[in-house]
Amino acid sequence: MSPMGPFRIGVLGLGNLMRTDDAVGMLTARLLDADARLPDSVTVIEGGTLGLDLLGRLDGISHLLVLDAIDFGAAPGSRMKFVGDEISRLPTSRSVHLLGLSDLLNVLLLMDAPAMEVVLLGVQPASTDWGTTLTPAVEAAKHDLTDDVLMQITLWTDDCQERDRVAQPMARQGEIAPCA
């Protein structure tokens, strides 16, 4: 999928705040919302455990960065980036919320919504039992995950600016949204 609409990045944090490491996506989203380095143009969405209720929140987003706990069999706190088909190929049992996420993306496809570039940043949890704090390894990974997000935003913004440079005349006429 390549994005067609105006450039707008959304960061979607998923997870249940009451199930220890499962909350890492949500907590990182909150951290980012308060981070001065995050460009003002980026929308942070606290997705929690919502599924299709999030449809309305994704309106107008061209680049979506999803943060969630994913069991990919590595050491707790490890981070992994999933793009394109890798997201839909992930076995649904690996993340508590992936069912909701892959369904959400499929629904957008069925609804003929404008294509969206999606990147999923996963953190290997140590535990998803009841509890309101992260385990130490995942707590530490939260800060690295924040840096990963900022880097991905820079990558996307650079790409967009490159596109704008090539398409300068159109950009000046306002046909392409600025990549701020």
Place this chain on the structure above:
Amino acid sequence: MSRIVIDPVTRIEGHLRIEVEVEGSKVTDAWSSGTMFRGIEKILRGRDPREAWIWAQRICGVCTTVHAIASVRAVEDALGIEIPENAALVRNIIAGTQNVQDHIIHFYHLHALDWVDVVSALKADPAKTSQIAQSISDWPKSSATYFKGVQDRVKVLVASGQLSLFSSGDWGHPAYKLPPEVNLLAVAHYIEALDVQREFIRIHAVLGGKNPHPQTFLVGGMATGMDGNEPGAALNPATVTLLKQLVTNAKTFIEQVYLPDVVAIAGFYKEWFGYGQGIGNYMAYGDYTLGSHKDPAGFAIPRGMILGRDLGTVHPVDPGQVSEFVTHSWYTYAEGDQVSKRPSQGETSPKYTGPAPPYEFLHTDDKYSWVKAPRYDGKAMEVGPLARTLIAYAKGSEPVKKLVDGALAKLNLPLTGLFSTMGRIAARALESAIMVGHLEEWVAKLDDNMAHGNLKMHNGEMWNPDSWPKSCQGFGLHEAPRGSLGHWVEIENKKIVNYQAVVPSTWNAGPRDAQGQRGAYESSLQGTPIADPNRPLEVLRTVHSFDPCMACAVHVVEADQAAYSRKALVI
């Protein structure tokens, strides 16, 4: 004779297990079990009754508003508070919106796949689908090109091997009867309905600050600001215009898509107007008034009860006659488990005596569910859209009669056909059409009040707890999407000392009582045909026709770690 277990039942909210006994390709008996414990009642004890709704609303994430409404009404009843007309209007609009959105989601996204074969839709000729669409409705999205586009997108999804939200259907099952072209029509509308429900529920964000779980409920009224001269107020001329637009759009969809689809699909499944009859007793507390809830005569959805499918007599309903059995539920009563207790004196003492997991079958002769068994004057009742429609019809409501008679005439069916699985589905669609008409009236009335400077939204006379009696009791009733809901509260020294909720899915999904009388699901499954015991689609059809909401029925707070089930897709 064999026993079939469906656990978990999917495309519902919450955790439901159904066990059925099958003999000669027919269900001969059934047991319905809620497999998670309820406990909100315990959480509410000791709290300020003015905040009860915030907690109670979290009983469920699907019909998010209903427990807030029942809760504030219970506290208002206990303290003798009447709310201003504007607050009644806002509550009616929020609740009516919930009702319509829930019915649309239920039909298209939770239930349709029991009747619509998605894979068969790929074989359809889009030009023929277009002809069918144009023959039953003026809905503009009906060209062959449009249906071809839908078909192509579904093909991409199916080819990816990730059926995703279509993965829970029994594709190719012999009980599917729709031609490919009608399947394609329904799939297209399934997708359109996703957008419709998403857009329509913005009404909750306008009136309640957010969705799910609107935040503007208040004992004594609503905290929704209204001011015709204040653009920052939640209700101002611009937002009222938006509300009108959202209601009009939903009305068009219901009239041009939902109702014609239900009639078209039902026409291929006429035998299902014969299956799933159930108890035959129907009850509705009634709801939706701009006046006092002490006066049921003003209810737009009437109160009443029908016994033994006799539409000739509508019996009165006295909420004091509601009581709950735990004879077959995993609770105990101080007075013993053979008695029933009124919710005003209700007791929630959990005691699990079922088998240790993993197990094959529940001990259905003994206790087998976390859902209690509510009864009215000792009688089992079905509640919900069908009950409300039958009661309104029997009471002579002209708009309801016109809609019901019109739909039955198109299907060439007698009125008795409504006592069925398909009758529940039809009633939900007809009720949506009635409700969206009320929504138009209520929004217009709110607009009129605003224009005349009537902005009162809250009655604060009894807000200060120092003005309360030392002890008092009250109850709040509401007709939620799935049926009659009641909250009972007892207040002492400014705190809640007892709280009980008897919810629609408790009435419908509840187990047997001390006399062995079956609950509504259990009763309705008798005689259900089973074509393939390995894929009991027919059982799902009848269970889904009630729109089960088990989080409501069992108020999830304590999950067995191992049994914790993924429910990210709760729509």
